[in-house]
Amino acid sequence: MVATDTVVGIIGAIVLVGVMAGVFVYEYNQSEPPVDDGDTPPTFQETYPFLNATEDIDGDGTRNDNDTDLDGDGILNADDEAVNTTFAMTGSLGADPGPTSEFSLSLGFPVGTGNAHTVVTATWSVALGTGVPQPNLGARLVLPDGELRPVGVQVSGQTATATLELEPVGVGDAAFEVFTQDGSLLPADGIRLMAEVHYG
Ligand SMILES: [Ca+2]
Ligand SMILES: [Ca+2]
Numbered sequence: 234m235v236a237t238d239t240v241v242g243i244i245g246a247i248v249l250v251g252v253m254a255g256v257f258v259y260e261y262n263q264s265e266p267p268v269d270d271g272d273t274p275p276t277f278q279e280t281y282p283f284l285n286a287t288e289d290i291d292g293d294g295t296r297n298d299n300d301t302d303l304d305g306d307g308i309l310n311a312d313d314e315a316v317n318t319t320f321a322m323t324g325s326l327g328a329d330p331g332p333t334s335e336f337s338l339s340l341g342f343p344v345g346t347g348n349a350h351t352v353v354t355a356t357w358s359v360a361l362g363t364g365v366p367q368p369n370l371g372a373r374l375v376l377p378d379g380e381l382r383p384v385g386v387q388v389s390g391q392t393a394t395a396t397l398e399l400e401p402v403g404v405g406d407a408a409f410e411v412f413t414q415d416g417s418l419l420p421a422d423g424i425r426l427m428a429e430v431h432y433g
Contacts (some may be wrong), residue, residue, distance in 0.1 A: 377405025
């Protein structure tokens with residue numbers, strides 16, 4: 234009987250140890266969630282939820298999620314508090330080629346997903362004393378969907394300024410254009426066009 238009691242006791246102890254081990258493993262697995270050590274960098278979409286990773290908003294040939302300076306302003310993403318793209322050019326228009334022809338200067342620029350505010354501005358010099366700004370130029374913005382938006386021109390002294398601000402617009406390639414109008418016979422030099430797209 235002693236031997237039998239001992240065997241029963243040993244079996245009981247083994248069963249108990251087994252149960253305890255099972256409980257321990259269960260508790261261990263339940264109480265230890267995956268450790269977040271903080272070393273995992275946020276994804277592009279987590280950092281810029283309003284942008285599309287595969288677009289190229291600054292037009293430099295590198296898609297957004299591979300671009301260390303995605304808005305092309307010279308400030309690396311890690312140090313850049315805003316996503317704003319700027320495109321600018323200075324060009325010239327010769328004399329009006331005739332009433333049936335149009336001569337324009339065009340600044341093309343990409344408008345990406347997440348655009349919130351777009352501003353285009355053109356400036357050029359005009360001659361005084363003619364009653365009509367000379368050269369008599371017009372300005373317009375061609376939206377990605379092909380819609381044309383006229384841009385009003387204001388003249389102050391010898392400077393003509395055309396500017397337009399837009400709330401979110403469609404995604405794609407836009408163009409800001411300055412063009413000759415009837416009666417424009419003077420060549421225009423140093424026409425400066427600028428487009429800014431603010432994201433967020
Ligand atoms: Ca880019
Ligand atoms: Ca930047």
